[in-house]
Amino acid sequence: MSHECNALVCQGTGCKSGGAEEVLSSLQKEIERLNLGKRFRVKQTGCHGFCQRGPLIVIEPEGIFYSKVSPDDVSEIVQSLLSEGKPIERLFYRDPVTNQPLPHYRDIPFYNKQQRLLLRNCGNIDPEEIDDYVSAGGYQALPKALFKMTPEQIIDEVKRSGLRGLGGAGFSAGRKWEECYRAPVQEKYVICNGDEGDPGAFQDRSVMEGTPHSILEGMSIAAYAVGAQHGYIYVRAEYPLAVKRLRRAISQAKEKGFLGKDIMGSGFDFVIELFQGAGAFVSGEATALVAAIEGRRGEPRIKPPHLAESGLWGIPTLLNNIKTFSCIPLIIERGAEWFSSIGTEKSKGTAVFALTGKVVNTGLIEVPMGITLREIIYGIGGGIPDGKAFKAVQTGGPSGGCLPASLLDMPVDFDSLKAAGSIMGSGGLVVMDQETCMVDVARYFLDFTQRESCGQCVPCRLGTRQMFDILDEITKGQGKAEDIDLLLEVSQAVSTISLCALGKTAPNPVLTTIRYFRDEYEAHIHEKQCPAGVCQMIVS
Amino acid sequence: MEEKFKEEVLRGILALYEGKRKELIPILQETQGLFGYLPKEAIRLIARFLNITEGEVYSVASFYKYFRLMPLGRNMVTVCRGTACHIKGASRVFDEISKALGLKEGETSSDLEYTLETVACIGCCSLAPCVKTNYKVHGEMTREKARELFLTSN
Secondary structure (H helix, E strand, O other), X not given: OOOOEEEEEEOOHHHHHOOHHHHHHHHHHHHHHOOOOOOEEEEEEOOOOOHHHOOOEEEEOOOEXXXXXXXXXXXXXXXXXXXXXXXXXXXXXXXXXXXXXXXEHHHOHHHHOOOOOOOOOOOOOOOOOHHHHHHOOOOOHHHHHHHHOOHHHHHHHHHHHOXXXXXXXXXXXXXXXXXXXXXXXXXXEEEEEEOOOOOOOOHHHHHHHHOHHHHHHHHHHHHHHHOOOEEEEEEOOOOXXXXXXXXXXXXXXXXXXXXXXXXXXXXXXXXXEEEEOOOOHHHHOHHHHHHHHXXXXXXXXXXXXXXXXXXXXXXXXXEEEHHHHHHHHHHHHHOHHHHHOOEOOOOEOEEEEEEEEOOOOOEEEEXXXXXEHHHHHXXXXXXXXXXXXXXXXEEOHHHOEEEEHHHOOOEOOHHHHHHOOOOOOOOEEEEEEOOOXXXXXXXXXXXXXXXXXXXXXXXXXXXXXXXXXXXXXXXXXOOOOOHHHHHHHHHHHHHHHOOOXXXXXXXXXXXXXXXXXXXXXXXXXXXXXXXXXXOOOOOO | OOXXXXXXXXXXXXXXXOOOHHHHHHHHHHHHHHHOOOOHHHHHHHHHHHOOOHXXXXXXXXXXXXXXXXXXXXXXXXXXXXXXXXXXXXXXXXXXXXXXXXXXXXXXXXXXXXXXXXXXXXXXXHHOOOEEEOOEEEOOOOHHHHHHHHHHHO
């Protein structure tokens, strides 16, 4: 039964904290009270992305976008849906500069400059209803893979698509799959890494909450390709809504025969279990994550052997990030040629970012690889609020770096970010303005990494602590002339000798802030001044 | 509502498991979900059930931040110190709340009403700075809002 219109009410964690649950239940009650249920459907959806403007409602089919909705607006909204009703102007989004109202979703720059592919269902479907995912075109790729393609053909398609892992390191997904496929054993595992630990990042959370079935479908296709029968999704305990939605999705997929024994009558068996993390950033590292699932301390181990050779309980295991698996159904459905037509030569497809910090429009965005930082921060982000000046943008979380204004026209892709001293990482993009102290930012990240260091290896355990102590003293006006060189020396040791990527990348915030903002360090050390006015200098 | 530790209650949880090593973390999570923390007696029982030493259980429980070996306050107040929250002034919000509750980071009030903690990121970065009270997330916190929130609850 199709309705005259659908009211899509965002129920992502961000909107919920702003009262979206009350908006949803008020709207449902009002529609029921006026007996309009046959004409208008109220649908809960995952994250629309414009979290700062929440609670959000989109009215389809016109695409009217209402922001900052409260339960008190509900009866007016319902009246506006009736034949004589007009859309409600005071709930429209307005251009922050011209104040011009933009009633339609498609006219809002925050949205129309994005390319929402792996987020295509977020904000459009009810993540708790498998039928919504199917109606939106879901579970089409899985039967194609199972019945029309061989494992070798699937792996070839993923390789040719150019998809690189979206968890941080950017390793070729197809090559990883091939390595696991080649392991000459019958039993294998597929693990999905949902341990999104970077502070400032919530992309994976939004995919888990907003379109959980795309993850399950992607994992099933991967399992079929590499020859695995058992899968795990590792979710942070700090994401209770994601856990709930994934649990429900797994159970619904099983009921419909998309998961479990003899999937869709293909003879292929694959089950997925959920594992909840217990709070350890380092456990997001692949070998550490495996240790956690095994019931041990979530500490990394030396590689090689890689997981494809020896993973969960020593068995060959394929591990990919949430977003990487979510891309798979699209690649199988539309083909490698289509996917590789998006992005740059070496970074195909799209990147999903959590755009936050000192920027007008904060939220969740998806853009083609190769877009510039300027287009993201100013075109989509709307620039810096309160007339302040842009100072830096931080990418890649605690493993990444801070990039200055001179790099605003840099394309955003794996290799360009690496050359500039940062990394793509999982997708946090934090914008900083003239009131942010870059030495304080470096100190902040080292505070994080030294807390999260598992302590196994000396360079990370002691090196991160050393760097933090030096930075702490500098921010208190107790820096010494030789501190910058000492930081660089310690950074060199930590990045070269640490056991795992947490340690190896821990110096990146220090290295980039010294590289691009050395004058701030010097002001703190020699003049005992904090140019941004943040640090409380205690000069003895 | 958390219960006082009772052996038969824990045995009820363990009855649903097989006694395999991989079950350790889910068992600890369920145990803590029921009692609010991991009592000594629970750890002893779990070690025996999984046929491992108590030391091994402590080694895992002490590694992960989620696990508590001491009881918590009835109200968990968590201030996010994620990147976006940090640059938007989370430390000032924290100071305000710390003053209002009379607690330092990680402390629980003597009447077991409040525990004050920080966390690296709760994933609501667009609404920075954020504070969580039990399961509710409060976004775009300021010092004034923090003062109001804790004055009304005190």
